Amino acid sequence: MDVQTMELQQVRVTELKGKGVGLIAAQTFQPSDVVFAEQAFAAVPFSSIATRTCNSCFRRGWRLIPCHQCNLAWYCNRTCLREARTVHGSECKDLLRMQHVNDTVRLAAQVLKRVARDSVAITDGDLVTIDRLQTHSERLSQDLQAIMKTDLSAFLNFCPKAAENFDGNFIEHVLCVIHEYSLLLHDQSGTNPVGMGLFLLASLLNHSCAPNCYLVFNNGNYEANNTMYHTPARLEVRALFPIKENDELTIFICLFLVFWRRTKDFSQGAFFHRL
Template sequence: MAPKLERFVSPGKGNGLRATTRIQCGELVLSAEPLACCVSNKLARDVCHHCFTRCKTLLRCSQCKMARYCNIICQKQAWACHKRECKCLQRLLPRIPTDSVRLAARLIFALLSPPTDHSEELYTLEEHESHLSSMSEQKKQGLSQLASMLELYLKQETPYLVQEMPPSCREPLSLIAKVTCNCFTISDEELQEIGVGLYPSLSLLNHDCRPNCVMVFEGPKLKLRAVRDINPEEELTISYIETLSLTEDRQKQLEDQYHFTCHCQQCDTRDKDGLMVLGEEAAWHQLKEALPRLEGLKAESNWQALLKSCSHLLSTVGSNVPDENLYKLRMTDMALDASIYQGHWEEAMRYGEKTLPVYRQYFPDPHPVHGLQLMRIGKLKHHLEYIEDALDLFKQSYQIIKLTHGHDHSLTTDLLMKMDECRSEMDQHSSSTH
């Protein structure tokens, strides 16, 4: 484990991680492989189950018909993890267990064949909280159904496994609860969810709605980077949720999912709430009410209907609701997505431009979401041949991405290439006009 951090008891929060030395903004604090991970069911056909790369064509496991790999090498490397799972999947076909059940099973298999390198973990699975005592009956019932599914899934494999299992895994309900409270969503470089994983030592990181660290994934490998300068003995924090929402909504999500009340500075001062609900209340309420229906259209990839609804609603509220309003921002972002999928580039660029000043206000620290938005709008500008504007946006994006993702990340390299393309196009243009 890196000497940059140590475990400590965080006042009011239980266990935590703090810096042992000064850490600079953009510095890689830690990188970790998961103890267990799996690709999300909804992307099982699109993502390699070993390296988590998206591929157009994947090789399918001939036995379980579910696991898919980008090539023979990945398939061979995955076999040690997959062989037990493969038998379980075959017996359950055509049913596929949920992501959390598959992750819990993979966790059990991983603990039965411990890695040869005994790297120093700061936190073991035994110490993870299940939070069962503080859960509502309804939530416990949902988890009990998952625990029954886990037992059914492991049926053939478990008679002789139980004796070998660590005590922490012998009780399916407790294990499922630990997994759902402590797992991380693994995302691709566009920050889209592609899987789930358990990284025991990183479960020590406590939440803050304005954290001093961010997590970025390279395949299933997790990289933790500082987004502010951190002093020795200062606690390291990450955000467990998407922070761009009102304080009461963030707090409700944290209580429901992670069973604690957040008392970070942003929650205690509610300093962004006023900005998020700027404008005429009756007008922005219309947008808020429409969002669930629009999310549905987005999930169905019904881009035409989505774009029509968004542009109608946005023109209806007009200037009564400013761009900073949270619900207007969400709708503008959806209109941007829908315009891109429909190939309406000019329209997409107009929506995108409206979001950038707002993102700057909501993400004062380097944040992957802000960096990616700048890159996205830069690509639209480039495509539409606004080369100088594109270069400017790529530069701004690069200033963020090099800190949140690091200099060696493929996204950072991609940005450098985009900037070079813009410069050479500008050179060609100026030499042809002289």
């Protein structure tokens, strides 16, 4: 069963009263079951540790193989390098021309290049589109608006060809989506954040102080000699408690923040208020 098939069979997108669009279970799950798994629509390592992080599976290492053209993207082995060829091949020249670009801009460039490459905002089988993800640009603080303008200007300089395919409003929308929905990627230890990625289906998970799911980033496995045993890096949404069919799927963020700080961050970043 591939990732997309599992998504279609195990979860449903629905309109939730008072919450907007969300995800519900299409079957029952037991604790630790994988509710669904999803490969990143786009993902980048943090620039501060890029030389020690594989750009494909996001494992950390000390003997990584660099891209021989730009020396700015690094990989565990030649298998990971081949897996990332399509994505990195489209950004290699941009990185050479403008090496000092922030992670948000680089991720936005990958998102828009994939949209252009696929000719649509999604690939067949996806349950949600980038253009339908709700953003709250009209509620951004002045500081965040200034950051968005800076990122937009940097994007146009970093990726001028991709920018020609989209109007400014859509590019701004993508930047807002990244700000509101991007998730941290962790190395093989599961504890060290090494990058950020956009997962379209997981973006619909609502947050709860009593969630029934939790997120795990699985780095995949490309070490087997037989490629049939290779598995891609992916986000896994796992059941925390028993889940019944038609139960809403929820997650919990900001685990280590006190209540008042968590409430403030939710209202400013996720744009909802805890009742």
